[in-house]
Amino acid sequence: MRVVVVGAGEVGSNIAASLADAHDVVVVDNDPERVEAVTYRLDVLAIEGDGTSLAVLEEAGVENADMFIASTDSDETNMVSCATAKTVSDAFTVARVRKTDYLTTWRGAEGAFGVDFMVCTDLLAAQTIVRIAGLPGAQDVDSFSDGRVRMAEFEIPEGSSLANQTVASADRFDSLTFAAIFRNGDVEIPRGDTRIETGDRVVVIGSPESCRLFAAEVTPETGLEDSDDVFVVGGSEIGYQTAKLLQSEGLTPRIIERDPERARELAEDLAESVVLENDATDIAFLEREHVSDADLVVATLPNDEENLLVSLLAKRLGAKRTVAVVEDGDYTDVFEAVGVDVAVNPREVTAEEITRFTREEHTQNVAILEHDRAEVLEIEVSAESLLANRTIADATSDLPRGVVVGAITRGDAFVTPRGDTVVEPGDHVVVFIDTEVLAEVESKL
Amino acid sequence: MKVDWRASASLVGRVTKYLSVAFVVPVATGLVYGGRGIVPFLVTGAVAIGLGSALERLDDDPDIGAREGFLMVAATWFVVSLVGTLPYMLEHLTIQNGSLVHATETTLQRPENALFESMSGFTTTGATVIGSFSFEDHTRALMMWRQMTQWLGGMGIVVLAVAILPELSVGGAQLMDAEAPGPGIEKLTPRIAETARALWVAYAGITVLEMVLLYGLHVGGLAPNMTAYNAIAHGFTTMSTGGFSPEARSIEAFSAVVQWLIIPFMVAAGVNFALFWHVTRGNPRKLIEDAEFRAYAGVIGALAAIAASILYLDPGLAGATTDAAAQHYDGVAAGPITHTFPIFGDVEGALRQGTFQAVSIVTTTGYASMDFNAWSGAAKYLLVFAMFVGGSAGSTGGGIKIVRWVVIVKSLRRELFTTVHPDAVRPVRLAGKALDERAIRGIYAFTLLYFVIFFVATIALVVDATLAGRPESLSVLEAMTAIAATLGNIGPGLELVGPMGSYIDFSAEAKVFMVVLMWIGRLEIFPVLVLLTRGYWSS
Numbered sequence: 001m002r003v004v005v006v007g008a009g010e011v012g013s014n015i016a017a018s019l020a021d022a023h024d025v026v027v028v029d030n031d032p033e034r035v036e037a038v039t040y041r042l043d044v045l046a047i048e049g050d051g052t053s054l055a056v057l058e059e060a061g062v063e064n065a066d067m068f069i070a071s072t073d074s075d076e077t078n079m080v081s082c083a084t085a086k087t088v089s090d091a092f093t094v095a096r097v098r099k100t101d102y103l104t105t106w107r108g109a110e111g112a113f114g115v116d117f118m119v120c121t122d123l124l125a126a127q128t129i130v131r132i133a134g135l136p137g138a139q140d141v142d143s144f145s146d147g148r149v150r151m152a153e154f155e156i157p158e159g160s161s162l163a164n165q166t167v168a169s170a171d172r173f174d175s176l177t178f179a180a181i182f183r184n185g186d187v188e189i190p191r192g193d194t195r196i197e198t199g200d201r202v203v204v205i206g207s208p209e210s211c212r213l214f215a216a217e218v219t220p221e222t223g224l225e226d227s228d229d230v231f232v233v234g235g236s237e238i239g240y241q242t243a244k245l246l247q248s249e250g251l252t253p254r255i256i257e258r259d260p261e262r263a264r265e266l267a268e269d270l271a272e273s274v275v276l277e278n279d280a281t282d283i284a285f286l287e288r289e290h291v292s293d294a295d296l297v298v299a300t301l302p303n304d305e306e307n308l309l310v311s312l313l314a315k316r317l318g319a320k321r322t323v324a325v326v327e328d329g330d331y332t333d334v335f336e337a338v339g340v341d342v343a344v345n346p347r348e349v350t351a352e353e354i355t356r357f358t359r360e361e362h363t364q365n366v367a368i369l370e371h372d373r374a375e376v377l378e379i380e381v382s383a384e385s386l387l388a389n390r391t392i393a394d395a396t397s398d399l400p401r402g403v404v405v406g407a408i409t410r411g412d413a414f415v416t417p418r419g420d421t422v423v424e425p426g427d428h429v430v431v432f433i434d435t436e437v438l439a440e441v442e443s444k445l
Numbered sequence: 446m447k448v449d450w451r452a453s454a455s456l457v458g459r460v461t462k463y464l465s466v467a468f469v470v471p472v473a474t475g476l477v478y479g480g481r482g483i484v485p486f487l488v489t490g491a492v493a494i495g496l497g498s499a500l501e502r503l504d505d506d507p508d509i510g511a512r513e514g515f516l517m518v519a520a521t522w523f524v525v526s527l528v529g530t531l532p533y534m535l536e537h538l539t540i541q542n543g544s545l546v547h548a549t550e551t552t553l554q555r556p557e558n559a560l561f562e563s564m565s566g567f568t569t570t571g572a573t574v575i576g577s578f579s580f581e582d583h584t585r586a587l588m589m590w591r592q593m594t595q596w597l598g599g600m601g602i603v604v605l606a607v608a609i610l611p612e613l614s615v616g617g618a619q620l621m622d623a624e625a626p627g628p629g630i631e632k633l634t635p636r637i638a639e640t641a642r643a644l645w646v647a648y649a650g651i652t653v654l655e656m657v658l659l660y661g662l663h664v665g666g667l668a669p670n671m672t673a674y675n676a677i678a679h680g681f682t683t684m685s686t687g688g689f690s691p692e693a694r695s696i697e698a699f700s701a702v703v704q705w706l707i708i709p710f711m712v713a714a715g716v717n718f719a720l721f722w723h724v725t726r727g728n729p730r731k732l733i734e735d736a737e738f739r740a741y742a743g744v745i746g747a748l749a750a751i752a753a754s755i756l757y758l759d760p761g762l763a764g765a766t767t768d769a770a771a772q773h774y775d776g777v778a779a780g781p782i783t784h785t786f787p788i789f790g791d792v793e794g795a796l797r798q799g800t801f802q803a804v805s806i807v808t809t810t811g812y813a814s815m816d817f818n819a820w821s822g823a824a825k826y827l828l829v830f831a832m833f834v835g836g837s838a839g840s841t842g843g844g845i846k847i848v849r850w851v852v853i854v855k856s857l858r859r860e861l862f863t864t865v866h867p868d869a870v871r872p873v874r875l876a877g878k879a880l881d882e883r884a885i886r887g888i889y890a891f892t893l894l895y896f897v898i899f900f901v902a903t904i905a906l907v908v909d910a911t912l913a914g915r916p917e918s919l920s921v922l923e924a925m926t927a928i929a930a931t932l933g934n935i936g937p938g939l940e941l942v943g944p945m946g947s948y949i950d951f952s953a954e955a956k957v958f959m960v961v962l963m964w965i966g967r968l969e970i971f972p973v974l975v976l977l978t979r980g981y982w983s984s
Contacts, residue, residue: 263870271877
C-alpha cells in the first residue's frame with residue numbers, strides 16, 4: 001500500500017515510522033530540517049513542500065496512493081490537503097484535527113472537506129482519560145464490539161487481594177479472560193498456575209461489567225460516581241473535552257484555568273462544571289478548594305512539566321487518583337514511575353486510531369499496549385480464518401505463543417471463550433497478540 | 446461632538462405629522478354616533494400636521510446617532526402626549542356670544558388633567574382623572590380616542606414609526622432599543638423595519654382576534670354589555686396592557702365569561718411579542734424554551750393561585766358583592782349586572798377574581814374585575830408586590846420586567862456560590878446562554894434606580910400633600926401605590942387610587958409629577974435620565 005503522510009511533526013513521523021515496515025510511505029513537510037531528519041531516520045521518501053499544493057502532492061505520487069494522511073498541527077491545512085488529494089486520487093483520506101467543531105461537521109456529512117476519516121486528537125485523548133477514570137486502578141482501557149467487550153490493563157498494587165494468587169484461583173469472574181501479564185518488560189501469557197505478583201500489569205478482556213468487578217477486586221476504590229470530586233486542571237481543548245465528557249456522565253467536574261478570558265469561555269460553555277480561575281500550582285488555593293478530597297485529578301495543562309508538578313502536588317495533598325496528559329511520549333514511563341497514576345499521550349492515542357486504517361480490512365479495532373509491546377485487535381472471523389469452525393484450544397495450538405482469544409461476540413451476545421468454545425464465521429473475536437508474532441498471526445486470523 | 450437636536454426634532458415632527466392619521470378612528474366613531482364630538486379631532490389633526498411639518502423642516506436630512514436617538518424617543522413621547530391633550534381640552538368648546546366657552550364642564554378640560562390622561566394613555570398606564578364615565582359627559586369619539594392612545598403606545602409609537610417610515614431604517618434599532626421594554630432588542634429579521642412590522646402585525650392581529658371574540662360573546666348572548674363599541678375599546682386597551690375602559694366599573698361591568706376571556710389576552714400581552722413571531726413561524730418550542738416566558742408563567746400561576754386561595758378562604762369577603770356597581774354603572778347597554786356573588790367559599794369566583802387581578806397587575810394592564818380595595822390585607826399586599834414584577838421584555842407590559850428579576854435572582858445565587866468558592870468563574874445563564882457581565886450590571890443599575898425613584902417620588906408625593914395642607918388625606922399605601930402604579934405604567938393603586946377611584950384629587954403639581962413618572966417609566970428611565978446629564982449635551 002502506498003501511503004502519503006503530510007506533516008512530519010511528532011504525529012506524522014510516528015505514523016510514518018509505524019507504517020514504514022509494511023508499506024511504501026511518502027512524507028511531505030515544508031520544514032527542510034524535518035524532511036532531512038525523516039529522510040535519514042526512516043525508510044521513507046520525504047519531500048519538502050506545502051501539503052496543500054497540488055504540484056507538491058503530485059510529486060509525492062498522490063494519484064497512486066491508497067491512503068492519504070494529513071497530520072500537521074493545522075486543522076485547516078489538513079483538511080485542505082485532503083480535499084486537494086481528492087481532486088486527483090481515490091486515496092482514503094485521513095485528517096487529524098484538534099477542533100471538535102470540524103469533527104461535528106464531518107460526522108454530520110461524512111466525506112465533508114474531502115476527508116474519509118477524521119481523527120480528533122484532543123477528543124480522543126479526552127475519551128481515553130474518561131474511560132480510564134471510569135475504571136479505578138486501570139492503566140489503559142479500550143472498548144470493542146460497540147462497547148460490548150472491554151480490554152483493561154491493571155497494575156497490581158501492594159496489598160491487593162489478587163497478589164500471590166494463581167490465575168486459576170483469581171479467575172472468579174464469569175466473562176473475563178486473563179490475556180497477558182507484563183512483568184519486568186516481558187510479555188507473559190498466563191496459564192492456570194501462573195502466579196500474579198505485586199507490580200504486575202495484568203491485561204484482562206471481558207464484558208464491561210466483569211471488568212468493573214475485576215477493577216473493584218484490584219483496588220478497593222470505586223469507579224466514577226456522580227458524587228465524586230473531580231478536578232480538571234487546565235482548560236486546554238483536552239481539558240475542555242474531558243470536562244464535557246465527565247459532565248455527560250453526570251459528574252460536576254471543577255476546572256482550574258488561570259487565564260481569565262479562557263476561564264470565562266469555559267464557564268460559558270460548560271454549564272454543569274465549576275470553573276475556577278487560579279494557578280493550579282498555588283498550594284493555598286488547592287487546599288482552599290479541598291483538592292485533598294478529590295477522587296480524581298486530571299492534569300491537562302499544555303506543558304508536561306507543569307502537569308507532572310500539579311499531579312504530584314495533588315497526590316501529596318491527598319487526591320486519590322491522578323491522570324496526566326503527556327505531550328512527549330518519552331515521558332509516559334517516567335510519569336507513572338514517580339507517582340502519577342496514569343499518563344495519557346494524545347499522540348499515541350492518535351496513532352492508535354490512525355493505525356486502524358492501515359490494517360487489513362477485517363480488522364475492526366485495535367488497541368496498542370505498553371507502547372507497542374502488544375496489540376489487542378477486534379477481528380470479524382471469515383470462513384478462511386484459522387479460527388473458523390474450530391475449538392479455541394485446537395486453533396491456538398496452530399498459533400505461536402503470545403496469542404490469546406479474549407472475547408467473542410456473536411450478534412449481540414457475549415461469548416466467554418474457553419478451550420472448548422467453537423468459533424463460528426461472522427463472530428467478532430477480540431484477540432491479544434504479542435507484537436513479536438503480530439505480522440505472522442494477523443494474516444491467519 | 447454636540448447633539449444634533451435638529452435631527453431629533455425633525456424626526457419627532459415626522460412622527461407627529463403621521464400621528465394625525467390616527468384621528469381617523471375617533472372621527473369615524475363620532476360619525477357613527479351622529480357626528481358628536483368630531484370637531485376637536487379635526488382641529489387636533491390640523492395642529493399635529495402643522496406642528497409636525499414645522500418641526501420636520503428643522504433638518505431636511507436627519508442623521509441620527511445614539512444620542513440623537515435618545516432625544517428623539519424621549520421627545521416623541523412627550524410631544525405626542527402634548528398633542529394628545531388637545532381633544533380632551535377642546536371637548537364641548539363652542540362659540541357663545543362671540544367667545545369660546547365650554548358648553549359642559551368636565552375634569553379633562555383642565556390642562557394638567559388632560560396631560561395626565563393623555564400621558565397615561567400613551568404610556569399604557571391607565572390611571573385616570575375622569576370625574577364621570579358617561580357618554581352624556583364625554584362623547585364616544587373622545588372615549589374611543591382615549592382607548593386608542595393606549596393601543597398606539599402599547600407596541601410603541603417609535604416602533605410603529607420604524608415600521609412605517611423608510612428614513613428610520615438606519616438607526617431604527619437604536620431607537621427601538623431606547624423605547625422597547627426590557628434590556629436589549631431582538632432582531633427577528635435582517636431589516637429592522639421588517640422586525641418592527643412583524644411585531645406590529647402580531648400585535649394588531651391578536652388585538653383584532655380579541656375584538657372579534659368579545660363581540661362574538663355579545664352576539665352569542667353571553668355578554669349583554671359587550672357592544673361593538675366596547676369590544677373595540679377593550680381590544681385596544683387589553684393588548685396594550687393599558688387598562689382604560691369606557692366603563693367606570695372597568696371589567697366588573699361585564700359578565701364572568703368576558704372576564705375569563707380577557708385573562709388569556711392580558712397574559713398574551715405580557716409575553717415577548719418576538720415569541721409570537723417565532724410561534725407563527727412554526728417554532729413553538731421557542732415559547733416553552735424561553736427562560737423569561739417560563740418565569741412569567743410561573744409567577745402568574747403562583748400569584749393567581751395564592752390570590753385565589755386567600756379570596757376563597759377569607760370570610761371577610763363573604764358579603765363582598767359587586768352590588769355597588771349598579772349605583773355607579775351608567776354604561777351603554779342598560780341591563781342587569783349578572784355577577785353579584787359572595788367570593789368566600791366560591792371556587793369559580795375566587796379563581797376568577799384572583800387570577801384576573803393577579804394577571805392584570807403583573808402584566809400592568811390595570812383592569813379590575815371587582816374593587817380589589819375591598820380585599821383583605823394579605824391579598825392586597827400581594828398585589829402591591831405584583832406591581833414590582835412587570836411583564837416580559839418586548840411585551841407591551843410595564844414595570845421592572847420579569848427577565849430582570851430572573852437575572853437578579855440568578856446572579857444573587859452566583860454571589861452565594863462565589864462566597865464559598867472565591868475563584869469560581871460562573872456566568873449567569875439565561876436559557877443556557879451566558880449573559881454578558883455588562884448586561885447584568887445594567888440590570889442591577891436599572892432596578893436600583895427604579896426603587897430609588899419609587900421611594901423618592903413617594904416622599905415627594907407625601908410632601909406635596911403636606912404642602913397642600915391635607916397630609917391626612919394621603920395614606921402611605923395610597924402614596925406608594927400611586928407612585929408604583931404610575932412609574933410602572935400599571936394604572937390603579939389602592940385606596941384612593943384604587944380601581945374604582947381616580948387620581949383627580951391630587952394637586953396639579955402632583956399630577957404633572959406623575960406625568961413625568963409615567964413618561965420615564967414607559968421609556969425605562971435611562972433614555973430620559975440621560976438627557977439630564979451634562980455629558981450628554983457636551984462632548
